[in-house]
Amino acid sequence: METLKQIAFKLCILAIGIIGLNYFYKATLWQKDLNLYSGINKSVKMAQNAEILYLGDCSDSYFGPNSNKEKGIGQLLDSLTPNTRITSISETGFHAGMFAGILNSLPEDNNVKTVIVTMNLRSFSANVLYAFTANATEQRTRMLNSNPPLLNRFLLTFKPTKMHKGIEMKKIVLKKQKKDPIPLAPYNSLHEWRTAFENGTYISFDGSWTAKKKKLAVGHINNYAFQINPKTNPRIADFDNIVLIAKKKKLRLIFHLLPENLSKTKELIGKDLTDIINFNRTFLHKRYASDGVIIIDNMDLLKDVDFIEELPNSHFYYNGRKKMAKIVADFLMDEKLNNKAL
């Protein structure tokens, strides 16, 4: 018994010591590490003086080859709303997990009143969730979790994200595509549907079906044929976390649902796939509207010509980005005219 008391006493000292170390770390090395491992320190500094913060993914940072100097959606939005300070933070590979971290890192004395968060339907699919860029970003979000800073630093090293690459990554995606159900009888999973499509048992291929067109169609199935399960989908957990942080920080939250090339999807696969897309779209509206989140839905805003690639992606030409920015800007201006606080 005496031994147990001694051990318990020392464990208490250790716990107090660790709490002290956490404060010491926060006051000394934390900011440096945050910048080093998550690379968002600069962004957060920029963000804290903005009235509206636009958080974007690759849609806001990739504009096609040799087009680096073009403006992103957030910047276009800023130019369309001259009397409002809008700052955009975006990077390729950014996703809701990273956005939650950025919001979490906003200091108490910030000026931000409204946050517009990019919501990308494809980012809920296994195809995107387990891609390598997502892995790498996952590692960066470690330091942005709402844990005590010392615990985040500990987890960064002692629980590193597994960087799945190549065949290993494909296996993980395939496993999810085989396991996760889809609302399309008689096919129970994306894998079953894709197999039926490839075998020609879902639709019979006529002469117009070239190898390229088939590959493109499979790309659309891979990106859209899923049903969001709120209990298991990690992206839902990320968006839920954003809602919680926004409530805690008293921020008004807008989700900007990005355009998808729906006309192409319909042309290639047909109503079955657009129905699944709309099913997930409605789900997202319902889930977050009840939390008081405003959803600006631009999903069917753009035509085929506005998309940079043929395969589903969130990369848009200038005109496409400008159309989106205009819709969001109009919404913000209407709100302002109606005297609603931004």
Add this chain to the structure above:
Amino acid sequence: MEIKSLYFVLFLPATVLVYYLFPKQMRWFPLLVSSLIFTTFNSISSSIVLLTVILLNYTHSHQFKKIKREKNRQLFLWLTILINLIILSLFKYYNAINRSSNLISDLIQINNPIPHIELLLPLGISYYIFQAIGYNIDIYRETEKPENHLGNYAVYLSFFPKLIAGPIEQAKDFLPQLRGNITLQYQNISNGGRLILWGLFKKVIIAEHVNEFIQPIFNSSENHTGISLLIALLLYTIEIYADFSGYTNIAIGSARLFGIELTLNFKQPFFSASLTDFWRRWHISLSTWVNNYIYTPLSMWTSITFNLKKWGIIFSVFLSFLILGIWHGSNLTFAFFGGIQGIILSYEILSQKLRKQLSNNIPGLLYKGTSTVLTLMAFAFSCIFFKANGINQAFLWIRQVNPFQASTLPDLNLIYAAISAIVFILIDHILFKNGFEKWCGSKNIVIRWLVYLLLLFMIITQSSVNTYPFIYSNF
């Protein structure tokens, strides 16, 4: 399961808790189960191989007493050793043999007769196979009685703190502890914790940081010659030491939490005045094993059979260290590493008288200092083969390491790293000569806790985000 992982940080205390909740005579059970969980984390095949080796050697060890004729006992021992070596070789050398066979088959244009199977090295196989062989030899020699309790025997081979990279325990040291009356003692918990902390510091702060400085030099060795490469090489020996002795500290510390003492594996090796002395202080459990089960019987055999005295010893030393080298892996470089040790040790045997005379004519401190530096340089030189991926690379480094040729100036950061590493060795070898845990025990509570918190802080905040497995876990 990686030692430097959240899983291990949670797994170890949970196992300790469960262990002490079990009745004393049943404590082998949580140890065995946790060891199997630990192994299965690596791969299920690792656990299957481990269990096979346990059952095989347990059964064999009980056969010796049933065999009456000495000749048959001897044959049975050889059979036991052979089976163990076949298992070890299958996993350790099969892939290399297959690759060589492939090359030869291509040259003479026939089909490779060896089937292509990529075998993964089961966790800790080199260590527990050596333990099992040593145990059977002890039973044969009747210096040890066969363990009747299968659970205890299974823990002897599989005990997870020492599974990845030893120490290679002798049955006479380990098994009596399991049979004994282990109680929860504060001293064991506190010393165990201190050793784990110091081991983690060595691994995470010293070894990994040294690696990050020197690896780029080895990666682009064509741009680094002379002094830079020499410093990198000397730092590499410190990296191996910090990495391996760090692991050993964690292993000994973890075992102590269960009230079990493991063998000391290092004893200030960088202060050795000769390579003979060095191998009494470096990877002690392996060199003891080699001494007990290879060198001694071999030198006795050469002495009795061929009446070879000094040359018999030299032959035995060389062969023992060659085997020690090959034990590390199938790459030819390891044979060179062992062979070099053998050559230098043979030279030390032959020059014993000469060195004795020299030591009488030179001031003690100068002689000892020079010997220590030369020993370190000799070991560092052999480490070229330990580090290199192939013989060609090793010889390239040897050509480039010549400090007298026109050389690139060492980077300032490399010099800082070297100074820090030397300071670490001095602290480790002088201040903590009797063990970090004892040093802590001798300090007052404030200093002690400041040291703990400082180490903990450094381990958490200065550890690399890259994953570096323990060097010796690859063997």
